[in-house]
Amino acid sequence: MISDRLEKPLASWRGNERYENELLECLTVIFKSGGCTWSACRMCSYRHERYQAESCDLLLDHLRAQLAWVMNEYDPKEYRMVKIFTSGSFFDPQEVPPAFLADVASAFRGKLVIAETRPEFVTEEVLGPFIETLDDGSWKIPLYCAIGLETSNDTIREKCINKGFAFQDFRDAAGRAHTAGAGVKAYLLLKPLFLSEREAVEDMKTSFADTIPFADMISMNPCTVQRNTELEYYWKRGAYRPPYLWSVLTLLAAAPVHVTCDPLGGGQKRGPHNCGTCDYEIVKGIRDYSLSGDRDLIGALLDIACGCKQEWEFVLAKEKPYCMPLTR
Ligand code: SF4
Numbered sequence: 218m219i220s221d222r223l224e225k226p227l228a229s230w231r232g233n234e235r236y237e238n239e240l241l242e243c244l245t246v247i248f249k250s251g252g253c254t255w256s257a258c259r260m261c262s263y264r265h266e267r268y269q270a271e272s273c274d275l276l277l278d279h280l281r282a283q284l285a286w287v288m289n290e291y292d293p294k295e296y297r298m299v300k301i302f303t304s305g306s307f308f309d310p311q312e313v314p315p316a317f318l319a320d321v322a323s324a325f326r327g328k329l330v331i332a333e334t335r336p337e338f339v340t341e342e343v344l345g346p347f348i349e350t351l352d353d354g355s356w357k358i359p360l361y362c363a364i365g366l367e368t369s370n371d372t373i374r375e376k377c378i379n380k381g382f383a384f385q386d387f388r389d390a391a392g393r394a395h396t397a398g399a400g401v402k403a404y405l406l407l408k409p410l411f412l413s414e415r416e417a418v419e420d421m422k423t424s425f426a427d428t429i430p431f432a433d434m435i436s437m438n439p440c441t442v443q444r445n446t447e448l449e450y451y452w453k454r455g456a457y458r459p460p461y462l463w464s465v466l467t468l469l470a471a472a473p474v475h476v477t478c479d480p481l482g483g484g485q486k487r488g489p490h491n492c493g494t495c496d497y498e499i500v501k502g503i504r505d506y507s508l509s510g511d512r513d514l515i516g517a518l519l520d521i522a523c524g525c526k527q528e529w530e531f532v533l534a535k536e537k538p539y540c541m542p543l544t545r
Pocket residue numbers: 253254255256257258261262263264304305306335365380
């Protein structure tokens with residue numbers, strides 16, 4: 218059921234996405250929800266975007282009103298894919314009342330949906346009915362669960378991110394998703410807090426290799442410094458620098474499969490950046506590559522002659538790992 222009341226989601230926009238060698242018109246929606254129930258990752262500020270202590274019924278009203286706004290604003294004929302985010306997990310019943318899932322599945326019937334969620338909320342009981350309503354036979358896989366795995370390394374995920382789940386949990390969730398007929402998209406985080414540039418690059422290479430067998434799509438997110446986060450606390454004290462765009466390019470070139478990447482805040486101090494001179498061209502190139510999959514473009518970008526490349530090579534060679542005392 219879609220509400221008569223209109224209420225804007227946190228954000229929504231139209232764009233293009235690459236899917237199985239095809240470019241699809243895509244609608245992205247970020248619904249304001251009850252908020253992430255984990256709410257403890259060191260780099261995340263999305264979790265602050267939530268309705269405060271609303272009852273389940275009120276929350277459902279808000280969400281239905283946002284869906285009504287989306288259906289009113291965007292002509293369904295003009296997009297084939299929908300990416301759904303909340304301020305946490307779309308399939309978390311505490312954050313998004315289950316009745317809303319049915320509304321979304323009917324509203325976007327026939328679309329290819331990618332919905333973000335933590336792994337513990339991926340269950341056949343939830344995905345089964347969702348897919349049944351969503352699927353009109355247009356897509357072999359009508360739903361993808363997008364999971365912020367961040368890294369395949371449990372120690373890094375625990376100490377540097379505080380994500381609260383293990384690689385095995387992701388693998389199990391991927392199994393459940395596939396059994397239910399859904400696909401899996403993994404988000405990997407380049408350069409979490411406390412890692413040197415080289416450690417971050419090595420971690421991403423390992424994560425690619427470990428994750429590919431379980432995920433149908435991989436997206437690499439170069440870390441950005443969001444407001445009101447623990448990451449920002451360290452960044453303000455000079456204890457964190459977002460990754461170099463050179464690292465991003467090197468990893469895209471080395472990835473064994475096509476990895477998409479949208480460097481949010483690219484070229485800015487809080488986002489992945491180089492020196493300020495070469496950033497614009499590289500950020501644009503990375504976005505183009507995500508859509509085209511043209512590896513030659515990445516090769517050409519890596520060949521750009523800019524003085525900061527030497528600086529990056531120096532950092533890779535000389536930056537020392539973050540040293541925490543082993544004893545108190
Ligand atoms: S990154 Fe995801 S799981 Fe972690 S606090 Fe933010 S919304 Fe919650």
